[in-house]
Amino acid sequence: QETFDLDSNPHTRLNILTGEWILVSPHRTKRPWQGKLEDVSPDNRPAYDEKCYLCPGNSRADGDHNPDYKASFVFKNDFGALLEETPLASINEDDLLVANNQKGICKVISFTPKHNLTLPEMTLPEITAVVEVWQKEFSSLAENEWIKYIQIFENKGEIMGCSNPHPHGQIWAQSDIPLEIAKESDRQKAYYAVHKESLLSAYLKLELKKQERIIFENDHFVVLVPFWAVWPYETMIVSKRHVTSIKYFNAAEKVSLAEAIQKLTIKYDNLFETSFPYSAGMHQAPVNNGDNPEWHWHMHFYPPLLRSATVKKFMVGYEMLANPQRDITPEFAAKKLRELPVVHYKAEQK
């Protein structure tokens, strides 16, 4: 064989948001799998579970009782990784042992009182209400001068470390700018300085022209598999308008975002006819940290499943020690997701 082909030859691709390369091995899906099979969590939860610390009226670890809420419910994580009361300090021994204090607030958001739902099974108004809460929380957390970054995210599914199946997400707000955000800031800043346009605006234009990795778009958002995706069915939701954070979404954009999340997560569930596990979260400009005109709001979805509801991609050995690696191509994943229906398979079966 003599000509280079992204569909069949091993190659590396540049993640323009981080400056890091990923290794793509398109031919490798032929490998038989005799390794670990994941359990599929049973899908027969009740609408209310008296032992769930997120259900309305139940009590939590700190003794508080949840209100009898009707839509979303937000509270401070009883076991947060970050705490507000942390003394200011830093340590540096010969540039070899270096540490800093870190202040923060961790919150939990129950998406709905119904224990047995997930985002793809919620209605558009219900998901829109969640988007509203994200926006409100973002703005009110940002009022704390010492907070520099606010990470909004969701771990869905047991294999993504989610310890309670009640539909919920988290917000971690902290006094420093975390690693992934620092990388994306640098790259977006560098691009913006040269082109006077956000990196993701330019990228979106090119992807919309090519139509190779687009899954769908609506009035305000594009959903695609990035050229540099690492996880098998990794996707990104990007706003068409260049805004730096969720704070600036207007009413129409909030509904559009909810719709994009709904369609994408339904397609995900339909892919292997299973409640599709993922970690998802927004990347946006730091707060209380000067202007960040280069920042372009987007949301990443990192789902681990590779071949079926029970076979995931392992990011282990080579990937941890050397370089992230994927088997199927981003274009193959995009095509698969594009072709899937936007009606949930469970609704179909009814």
Add this chain to the structure above:
Amino acid sequence: QETFDLDSNPHTRLNILTGEWILVSPHRTKRPWQGKLEDVSPDNRPAYDEKCYLCPGNSRADGDHNPDYKASFVFKNDFGALLEETPLASINEDDLLVANNQKGICKVISFTPKHNLTLPEMTLPEITAVVEVWQKEFSSLAENEWIKYIQIFENKGEIMGCSNPHPHGQIWAQSDIPLEIAKESDRQKAYYAVHKESLLSAYLKLELKKQERIIFENDHFVVLVPFWAVWPYETMIVSKRHVTSIKYFNAAEKVSLAEAIQKLTIKYDNLFETSFPYSAGMHQAPVNNGDNPEWHWHMHFYPPLLRSATVKKFMVGYEMLANPQRDITPEFAAKKLRELPVVHYKAEQK
């Protein structure tokens, strides 16, 4: 509380090898765990399994038959992620879609003919023989001018994506320098330029003085939990002599390395009285890429278990989107590992 304390306050620590920070939340182990419990693989494998493609005499995917080998056995991976026959090429559209071809060779090393062993259950001469094979393979792969980096590693256990329990490791050799190695090169180079001493030599000296994170040492190697460890019981084996790669280890050093691996992996198995899963691998200087006097050979162990044989640390949501995070402190982990016996619990039980 007013004084800052690494044992109880959330903080960040600098990984001096990569320049990246990790978040430590020492107080967070109090969190109850209601999430996923891992399966423990049954520990009753036969010494020979007729269906195993690594056992002596058996046939492999490409139709080849394994020889009737007595120590280690090396062959080219029948489903390698990298291939030698890859056309040279690169793609760049507006700095937005950027890709390069990648050439490579992937090999598999069976550590022993015995299907039912693992490194901690092998004898010192048997492990020394594996070290010899690693050294030989490294040197002979480096004879290919186009190879720039050689990653030697092992995935142990089903939850680390290992698809065959027969004790084995892998070597991926490739035409570019992968991400993690590029980061460690930069940092070691910068330190060496200023101090005329390798970064890890200086770090070892400080750690040996402090004795807070040392697990044990022998004549030629130190085994410790790095100050910036991410995984709960992450460790590093560092050579006392500053050598750039495994190529330079003499006979005594090879036995010492085997002994360090043996002791460390026995302690690992003893920690939760289970066959302890991990990904482990050496980091060393690139090859065919000029002099790299700054590089200091070391070996990382990244094990996922956190609380028991069935509860692991999930690097998900916040960790994927923002920043790696750990719960127990590196000092706590080091103390635990230091105090464990170096006799395997299964040998004890006999």
